[in-house]
Amino acid sequence: MSLPKLADLDFLPYIDAAGQICPEFSGKLGLYGIFDASQTLCYVGYSRDVAKSLQQHLVRCPEQCHWVKIFLGDRPSRTLLETMRTAWLAENRTTPPGNGDEAARWTQPIDVKADLTEAEWTTLHQGNEVEMGQFLKNQARQRETALKAYLTERGLRVDLRFQPKLKEQGLLDLKS
Known part of the structure; x- marks a missing residue:
């Protein structure tokens, strides 16, 4: 199976035209990249419920959550998601602030x-x-x-x- 590159995925608005946060990804397993208003990568994460995780990130870091790229998985494999996450971070060539020293800001209350x-x-x-x-x-x-x-x-x-x-x-x- 060929893993998609982050650059090959489409940008989706974080808040859609109906004012929702990716409702079609509710309950779906996936990997996602979060981007700011200038489409600079800020965080890469994965979740068993992408929509719920994106909602949490929006509340915790609202200024950085403007765009998102999402890859949905069909089976829960932490190893695969970690491998893809590492590849997406390497593809970016710099560690986004949310995946370095500021990670707690994205993942903690x-x-x-x-x-x-x-x-x-x-x-x-x-x-x-x-x-x-x-x-x-x-x-x-x-x-x-x-x-x-x-x-x-x-x-x-x-x-x-x-x-x-x-x-x-x-x-x-x-x-x-």
């Missing part, structure tokens, strides 16, 4: 604590455990509101639902 000012840190640590949880929840809600507004402005018409229990830890992640 958003941590709003990383963006707190010194004054906010002071406020956070002055409260008891319940007050700290409420403070972090409020920070997460503010970030969620801003993120949803940005994505709506970009044309997204998907109802994004975040895990409420993570917000008390200052984390944002979509419900599975």
